[in-house]
Amino acid sequence: MKELSLNILDIVENSVKAGAALTEILLEETEDKIVLTIKDDGCGMDEQMVKSVIDPFCTTRTTRKVGLGIPLLKMAAEQTGGGIDIVSKQGENHGTIVSAVFFKNHIDFTPLGDVVSTIVTLIQGHPDTDFLFIHKKDDKEVQLDTRMLREVLEGVPLNCYEVIKWTQDYLKEQYEGL
Amino acid sequence: MKTLAELQAIKEKMKNKVVLREGSGEIRIVVGMATCGIAAGARPVLNAFVEAVNEGGLSDKVTVSQTGCIGCCELEPVVEVFEADKEKVTYVKMNAEKAKEIVQKHIKGGKVVAEYTIASYKS
Ligand SMILES: Nc1ncnc2c1ncn2[C@@H]1O[C@H](COP(=O)(O)OP(=O)(O)O)[C@@H](O)[C@H]1O
Ligand SMILES: [Mg+2]
Numbered sequence: 001m002k003e004l005s006l007n008i009l010d011i012v013e014n015s016v017k018a019g020a021a022l023t024e025i026l027l028e029e030t031e032d033k034i035v036l037t038i039k040d041d042g043c044g045m046d047e048q049m050v051k052s053v054i055d056p057f058c059t060t061r062t063t064r065k066v067g068l069g070i071p072l073l074k075m076a077a078e079q080t081g082g083g084i085d086i087v088s089k090q091g092e093n094h095g096t097i098v099s100a101v102f103f104k105n106h107i108d109f110t111p112l113g114d115v116v117s118t119i120v121t122l123i124q125g126h127p128d129t130d131f132l133f134i135h136k137k138d139d140k141e142v143q144l145d146t147r148m149l150r151e152v153l154e155g156v157p158l159n160c161y162e163v164i165k166w167t168q169d170y171l172k173e174q175y176e177g178l
Numbered sequence: 179m180k181t182l183a184e185l186q187a188i189k190e191k192m193k194n195k196v197v198l199r200e201g202s203g204e205i206r207i208v209v210g211m212a213t214c215g216i217a218a219g220a221r222p223v224l225n226a227f228v229e230a231v232n233e234g235g236l237s238d239k240v241t242v243s244q245t246g247c248i249g250c251c252e253l254e255p256v257v258e259v260f261e262a263d264k265e266k267v268t269y270v271k272m273n274a275e276k277a278k279e280i281v282q283k284h285i286k287g288g289k290v291v292a293e294y295t296i297a298s299y300k301s
Contacts, residue, residue, distance in 0.1 A: 010217075017246075072213065121211075121221050124225075125243065166188060169180045
């Protein structure tokens, strides 16, 4: 992928597909590192499944078509000297946490790119799902919680164009201060 | 600065629009947003359609939505246009510029942009 924000879009799509009501997207950026955490309350995966999605080519399972989303994220992280981790749970308190560490100063670091576009695209496509987005950098942060927007909107869909535009500008303005 | 008060005002305005139509869906534009599509540039294509449809005042009859893999990864980004009583049109190797052109000529003007369709790539 050309931008990490595209990997983020792709990985969050997994959460939505897993039936998540809320997906939290956290970016913690420091001098030399970006830690990405995507946490959802979707259906989760069993242990074997987690193994096979991380290493699709080292698995004996042949019943499932091989996905590329997680391996691509893994590659993007590992090529900077970082890596990924997946913790998932089915049944009670089901959900998945995908985390990834990227070293920013590494020559193979893929730039974050247009994160605002990724968040807006997620809301446009999944107006009935909630997202909590936080990008922390040093002591500042950008934040968007669709639950808060939903409360204000009282039934007006989050993907109506005026709301999409508002959300986009709201995030862009926050980024100016980051 | 964008404020919640502004969002509140948007709500008041939208609420009063008789029925929140959710797009009456006369025309549906569907963008493939699986891994292959995203990697090939589906995100700006999607956003170009959303913008062109709304800025062009077409939102009453057109909806723009996202789907998974449409099944022709080497031709991504792929977009399908569904219209009642008409055959589905599949556009391939899309970009934002083509999206705007398709909204003008096809969605607004009613003429399929043949050179961007899958048929013209297959032959
Ligand atoms: N957050 C998640 N919750 C539940 N299942 C997941 C999640 N993320 C990934 N998976 C499972 O792992 C599979 C592989 O994911 P991925 O590598 O993104 O490829 P794809 O989405 O194309 O299948 C998914 O099909 C899904 O079954
Ligand atoms: Mg995926």
